[in-house]
Amino acid sequence: MKRATVTHVGGTPDARPAVSSRLLAEAAGTFVLVFGVVGAALLAAAFDDGRGGLNVGFLGVAFALGLSVVVGAFAFANVSGAHFNPAVTVGLAVAGRFPWRLVGWYVIAQLSGGLAASTLVAAVAAGGPGDLLAGARxxxxxxxxxxxxxxxxxxxxxxxxxxxxxxCVFVWVVLGVTSPGAPGALAPLAIGLTLTLVALVAIPVSNGSFNPARSFATAVWGGGVAMAQLWMSLAAPTVGALVAGATFRPLFGRRLRN
Structure with a gap:
């Protein structure tokens, strides 16, 4: 497929691999993200009711989210740009940093990777003690x-x-650390730490997604209520990304290259 130029978490625009390779990388990176955060939330957050200090709690889930993005970005940024999140893809497109013609394909790849990860977590939980999977659902x-x-x-x-x-805060950071002149080598770390920060605030309120692909992946296994509420978890992050993408140039006064 045709090559294109895309800004990625390493910094300035670069010649990118074929679109098919980028889509596979986005699916794989989103798989890592969802597997890390959902696996931590369901398998480790309340492990054994906290006996023996082996459970990780909210703090552990927040760090799992941040770490999954850091490792995924280091692994796949040079292939796809390491979005792993439809909201990031939309925010970058609104800011003129990603071609709109690829947005739909990236979103499909991200949704597919996330669903594969949640399905794997469900399969693992099915072999857990008692009714772990039934309880999780x-x-x-x-x-x-x-x-x-x-x-x-x-x-x-x-x-x-x-x-x-x-x-909105997360996409602002992504746009900032991937701008020309930013220290691109530190971008994955900055992005992962930002996710950890916002997750620590948001988990008690919404269970902390900021990512429609992650929300879709869990809602499929979460039952009727989760599916009924999915619209908010798709719409709210998208609105936040649109605001971030639209306000980044005037707010930060940067000349961003398309």
């Missing part, structure tokens, strides 16, 4: 949302606001 399978899907039982408005704001 009954509790929403780490899906994002409000009310009963919110760890703190926050409202729809609260969950939507935190997802919009956190995604």
């Amino acid at each position: 009954a509790s929403g399978f780490a899906s994002t949302g409000w009310g009963e899907l919110s760890p703190g039982h926050f409202s729809l408005l609260s969950a939507a606001l935190i997802e919009v704001a956190a995604t």
Whole structure:
């Protein structure tokens, strides 16, 4: 397939591999992200009810999210740009940093990789003690949302606001650290730490997604309530990404290359 020029987490635009390779990398990177965060949330966050200090809790899930992006970015940034998130792809496109003609293909790859990861976690949970998989599905399978899907039982408005704001901040950081002149070698670390930060704030409110692919992947296994609330977890991060992409140039005053 035709080659194109795309800005990636390493910094300035570069000659990119074939589109097919980029899509595979996006699927693989999103798989790593969803496997890391959902696996931590369902298999390790409340392990053995906390006995023996082996569970990781909210803090561990937030770090799992950040670390999964860091390792995925280092592994795949030179292939696809390491978006791993439809909101990031949309935000970059709005800011003129990614071609719109590839947005749909990237989103399909990200959704596919995320669903493969959540399915693997479900398969692992099926071999767990007792009714681990049934319990995970009954509790929403780490899906994002409000009310009963919110760890703190926050409202729809609260969950939507935190997802919009956190995604906006995250996409601002992605745009900033991948701009010309930014220290590109540190971009994966900065992006991963930002995700950890916003997750620490958002997990009690919405269960912390900022990523429609991650939300879709868990909602498929999370049952009726998770599927019914999925629209918020798709719409709110997209709105946050649109705001970030549209405001980045005037807010930071950068001359960004297309």
